[in-house]
Amino acid sequence: MLLHSGRCLPVKKAAALFESALNKRLITEGELSGVIGALPSKVATPLSRVRGDAESGTETTVRWWLESLRVPVRPQVVIPGVGRVDLLIGNSWIIECDSRQFHDDPEQYHRDRARDLRLRAVGYTVTRLTWEQVFLQWEETEQMLLAVIRRRDHRRRPAA
Structure with a gap:
């Protein structure tokens, strides 16, 4: 298959x-x-660029798009005090690819927001993308992500 x-x-x-x-x-x-x-x-x-650590098709799709733009992206990076994040773009921009299956539960929702706050406190910016934003609303999502890339926000160094 x-x-x-x-x-x-x-x-x-x-x-x-x-x-x-x-x-x-x-x-x-x-x-x-x-x-x-x-x-x-x-x-x-x-x-040949396929990796085994992507945890969703959404994550793969976003990573491949960033790579096609030659934007530095690293998947499954461990941030001390926080844990693993889906994608680290440049030095300080984190993209989490969320699905309802794993992030719709109220407890997970609260854990995600606590992680985001910890990341923000040490200088990271977090963007959470849904499956719908990547697969159903990509044109709009792409334009917004490009705006962030053009500002070069991801090149800023976190405090940590």
Whole structure:
């Protein structure tokens, strides 16, 4: 099925599926290398950037978009005193890719806001994106994210 996806889907959508399969341990890195190796080079070359640490298709999609702009982005970064964040852009901008499945529970909502406040206190800026913003409202979301990138807010160093 992944081979078929790699041949038929746009590269970014195939990447989201591949990363999800790796993260959920439905396929090993070795098996995925075999799948990617069986694809035409115009597809296999970009898919060689696939990682196993993305926790959602939303995260993969946003990371690949940032990478396509050559904006420095690191996934799954551990911030001392806070824990792991989805994406660290530049030095100080964190993007969390939230889904209802994991972030709609009132307790998780409060934990997320407490994390955001801790991050803000040490100089990070947090943006939370929903699945809908990435997949249904991307044009508007993209313009707003580009405005932040153009201001170069992400290049500021946090206090921590």
